[in-house]
Amino acid sequence: MINRREFISYAVASAGLSIAGVPLSVLAQENKTAINVLVQPEPSGLMLGLVQNGPTQLVSGNIYEGLLRYDEKLNPQPLLATSWNRSDDGLTYTFKLKPDVKWHDGKPFTADDVVFSVDKFLRKTHARLRSGLAALDTVRAVDPLTVEFKLKYPFGPFISMFETGTMPMVPKHIYENTDFATNPANANPIGTGPFKFKEWVRGSYIQLVANEAYHTKGEPVVQSLYFHVVPDAASRAAAFESGKVDIVPGGAVEFFDVARLSKLPGAAVTTKGWEFYSPHSWLVLNNRKAPFDNVKFRQAVMYAMNRDAMTKVAWQGFAKTAAGPFNSHVKFASDKVTQYPHDLDKAKSLLKEAGYKGETVKLLPLPYGESWQRLAEMIRQNLTQAGIKVETVGTDVAGWNQRTSEWDYDMAIIYVYQYADPALGVARTYTSHNIAKGSPFNNIEGYVNPKADELFDAGAKALSDADRAKAYAEVQQLLTDEVPVAWLHEINFPTLYRTKIKNPISSSVGLNDGLSRASIG
Structure with a gap:
């Protein structure tokens, strides 16, 4: 029999293709000048204006930049813009750009690039940003280093839309008058960021190299x-344990492995760097069909679940039981809402009031690994204990996407990013105008309440934070009473890293825009 260390070495050699893809002699030579990071899964592309999934943001957030970055309190900080101001009526935002910034091909970055990126490129390619840009009337270059945005109406979260993954700047001189999707530059991305693209060996690794002309000294x-x-997750854990990888982003290894790996000599773990994304999970309940069309049944589901136990077993403590629809990092989040502690007697009573006859309901787990399967099993057990008959229906990621996007489910586990502001990442789940087949990340439960629509609209358009807070407090109370979905957890994704890596997290999007500041001690 082989011992654990021999098994780890074998696993890295046989399954860790990217580690083998970069010769170990090269890694040894570069151990003071290179950082090795896991990316899971492999990105589908690196042109951040076209592809915005998590793996692409992890890599390409170091190639491209936005006008601003945000600290862990979600306060805007300078990046490509040095200063900004808003008019008293909330309709005009003016940004001053950093001088002497150059694209990776040496061309100057100017206000014309900003106008092109926002008004031409991203309006067409970036679905999440496009909904926020509905409030934008015009954007123009006042001069080469000044950009003016005029809104149709006040839009409170506008200043939160300028981080790299949400509004990446793209080079006008490369993309103007081209087919964005087929432009050859997509295979060799050109940004203004601290690192330049060098090589992508598919199935193995992506290498970025330092931008020697970067606009920030040092x-x-x-x-x-x-x-x-x-x-696979076991091989990723082995790659970190054997010392071949320096950083493991949140979610790249199973949660039950994190505690063990973090105790290795020279290893550490942090949950910082996810504040902007504010990951929030819930059990989607299909409000269109019985028994989920009955609010008492939906409330019974909430009382039946032991969500505190789930944080300990499925998430190994790297989660917080959700108070309601807003992650606590999101602006205007409130815990002064209807609470649902684990109470089987209350759940059974509500099921009786709802007239539940014992029909079987199907549960669609999120197929993202063993931790999510453990969560699904705990949900099934809890609901069964309350008297709800549950059948688990397994599927792969493509099948999960299709079934949830087409509303072909009873209950489904999901998590989404809430992007710091309720108008950007929360309202989409509950407003009736966001009911549309084709995406799992909108109002797929089919919840319709004109009052909720009105309150979310008021919160987005109110000029003062006080007025926004009032609208969002009311809508949180309304939603927790009606339970359109069964909220589960705020997920605190843990990032594992070697303690020799200094300052790996320096903003609220973590590794996605901070590796330029990381060093090897």
């Missing part, structure tokens, strides 16, 4: 970033 600190593609 950055980046290291010369190379390697993003390794390792095919």
